[in-house]
Amino acid sequence: MTDDPFVVHRSLLFTVAYEMLGSAADAEDVLQETWLRWADVDRSQVREPRAYLVRAVTRQSLNRLRSLSRSREDYVGEWLPEPLLTSPDVAEDVELAESVSIAVLTVLETLGPTERAVFVLREVFDMPYGEIAEAIGKSQVAVRQIARRAREHVAARRPRVQVSRSEKQAVVERFLTALRTGKLQELLEVMAPDVVLVTDGGGLVAAALEPIHGADAVAPILARANRVVDALETTTVWLNGAPAGRIEFDGTPAAVSLEVEDGRVTRIYVVRNPHKLTRLDELADLAR
Structure with a gap:
């Protein structure tokens, strides 16, 4: 009924x-x-x-x-929430979008x-x-x-600064472009010096077991990702009420969510655990 x-x-x-x-x-x-x-x-x-x-x-x-x-x-390594594909409309409710980020x-x-x-x-x-x-x-x-x-x-x-959707989307797109091309200098320019990379593989796929701190350490790792696979594709999507990225490593998906401050990436969350990526093609219906 x-x-x-x-x-x-x-x-x-x-x-x-x-x-x-x-x-x-x-x-x-x-x-x-x-x-x-x-x-x-x-x-x-x-x-x-x-x-x-x-x-x-x-x-x-x-x-x-x-x-x-x-x-x-x-849990093996860092545990991150399961990312959800959402419509841009979710971001209209600022409090809801922040709470599910x-x-x-x-x-x-x-x-x-x-x-x-x-x-x-x-x-x-x-x-x-x-x-x-x-x-x-x-x-x-x-x-x-x-x-x-x-x-x-x-x-x-929680994140100190809230940024507009348009600003975050622009930074996300810059980051994904730099990741796709694998250019070290572009990655360094889009990230804050004290950026933190957190990856979740759940012990099933390759992922760092602890957070990696600092652009000088994070940028080379991300640049290498472009060279160790035959094909790396990136797409801007909406995850958990915010602009984010979907990456395909030789056809294997990953979800990337970013924290942004002053036009640069301060924190990178990468979910590679396949059990947490089953809903990337299914729009989640969230409401308050």
Whole structure:
């Protein structure tokens, strides 16, 4: 039924789960579990279906996040969120676009499960403290304290400067051109001296196991990428609400997201883990 509240609010529910988990695959599993539970609910007893479903997805996401914590600790190399193909329209909602950015999702990964849930529900979806308290099984006083700590934690680590879409797109295109041509000087010019490269191969494909710091170290690595494959193709795409890049190494895809400041790249996130690249051809439907 198209008027079923679960169907009506599915995009919102997926976005909540994705922001809490950083994984579209895990978010879909949470939605499936929530749907099965929703199917058994007496709808006549549910006064506010939207709030009820958000609480249900939050609880399922928390359970999933806690069960995933050990596997992420054992993850080979750096763990990055699963990139999502989005339309440029997502960027129109600035707060939503920022909250689903690879940069912010990576910061959220440094929060504990409860702190992450509170931050997402309060800061992104503006849920009342009382509803959050009910969703996570804490008092309102505790939720307010958790929200403050999480907000301060994220604020200290999120990108310092917000740039316009047009500026970021121009820098992304310059970076991808330099990467495609493999010209060292062009790569150095488009990157900040203190740039950081983070790559995620999941132990399945070649990737640095730790972040690489500094343009003098990063640029030669990127320049070599052009020479070690027969064909390197780059395309500007929209990932997680922002201009980004899709790279094909001899037909094998990778996703590249950038942080930009003062016209130069300050941070490069490269996802090569094939399990996280299955949605690069499928437009994600995100909503608040």
